[in-house]
Amino acid sequence: MRLLLPFALLPGLALAAFLPADRLADPAAEARAQSIGREVRCMVCQGQSIEDSDADLARDLRRVIRERLAVGDDDGAVRGFLHNRYGDFILLRPPFSLATALLWATPALAFLLGLVLVRRRRQSAGPAPLTAEEQARPEQLARR
Amino acid sequence: MSGVLNRRRLLLAAPLGVAAAAGVGFWAMLSGLQDGSFNPRGVPSALLGRPPPDFALPPVEGSTLPGFASADLRGLERPSLVNFWASWCVPCIIEHPQLMALRAEGVPIFGISYKDRAPDALQFLSRRGDPFLRLAADPPGRVAIDWGVYGVPESYILDRQGIIRWRYAGPITADIMNEDVKPLLRRHA
Known part of the structure; x- marks a missing residue:
């Protein structure tokens, strides 16, 4: 048992090494920081959130988020x-504004376009009614 | 009858129209890429049209150039350049001759040494020449975050009122100089 103890401590030590600046000790605050960080773009790698990125700037920004939370900012303020x-660009979920209106409206616009197309197809469905001449044609053929 | 035919034709033409619109769009993007007016990886600065954030930075240790604060960037004699750089940054070496050329023309360049060791920064300048009017140190890179910097080198042009008019993330090459920097400096002179 005594032999095993140092090994049991190892994960804790690893965690402590990771803790200092870009992790918070309080699990609830850390969870908040992580949920904010997951929605923040890493400007260096651009496709990743800062929580997923190893970039230097991402680490700095993780630190900034935790500092803001520590001084009492709410999530929106951070x-x-x-x-x-x-x-x-830093927000992976861009805010709604004049510049991003088209971006946000595209799904609704595509849906509306689809609705219009489907309705028009329904309305125009079915062949045009036969003219009197066409109605008479089978009888003429049968009589021959 | 002709109405139905017309609609057929219209429907047949629709995909061609979409393809044509997409083609024009791609053509515009490609020609923009070529002449440098469109950069798909470029990010507009949130600070354009605004004064720089509040800050006060010390000089680089051992340098004769004073550091500076946001107040020093207000009411300038002529439009100026603020340049974030580091001695460990390879593109900064590429950019350096352009900064020297600007300095020779008398353009004030405010340098901010980003996450750098003072001896390294000073060695870089003594070896390649010092283009800066003032040189401030930002070892933790926190003021850079207030500016929205996401990599070095990064440069800002401030007009005489100290309003940020242009931001460029990446090395200022001869092309960028001729197409952006010089016309902007002239416009805000």
């Missing part, structure tokens, strides 16, 4: 802090 500095 996002606002980053948005003021880096603009829409």
Whole structure:
């Protein structure tokens, strides 16, 4: 048992090494920080959130988020802090504005277009009614 | 009868129309890529049209150039450049001759040494030349975050009122100089 103890401590030590600046000790605050960080783009790698990125700047921004939370900012204020500095692009979920209106409206527009197309197809479905001449044609053929 | 035919034709033409629109769009993007007016990886700065954030940075240790604060960027004699750089940054070496050329023309360049060791920064400047009017140190890179910097080199042009008019993330090459930097400096002179 005594022999095993140091090994049992190892994961804890690893965690402590990871803890200092970009992880919070309080699990609830850390969870909040992570949920904010997952929606923040890493400007260096661009396809990743800062929680997923190893980039230097991502680590700095994780630290900034935790500092803002520590001084009592709510989640919106933390996002606002980053948005003021880096603009829409830093938010993986871009805010609704005049510039992003088309982006957000595209799914609705595509759906409406689909509805219109389906309705028009339904309305125009079915062949045109036969003319008197066409109605008479089978009888003429049968009589021959 | 002709109405139905017309609609057929219209429907047949629709995909061609979409393809044509997409083609024009791609053509515009490609020609923009070529002449540098469109950069798919470029990110507009949130600070354009605004004054720089509040900050006060010390000089680089051992340098004769003073550091500077946001107040020093207000009410300038002529449009100026703020340049974030580091001695460990390879594109900064590519950019350096352009900064020297600007300096020779008398353009004030405010340098911010980003996450760098003072001796390394000073060695870089003594070896390649010092283009800066003032040189401030930002070892933790926190002021850079307030500016929205996401990589070095990054440059900002400020007009005489100290309003940020242009931001470029990446090395200022001869092309960028001729197409962006010089016309902007002239416009805001």
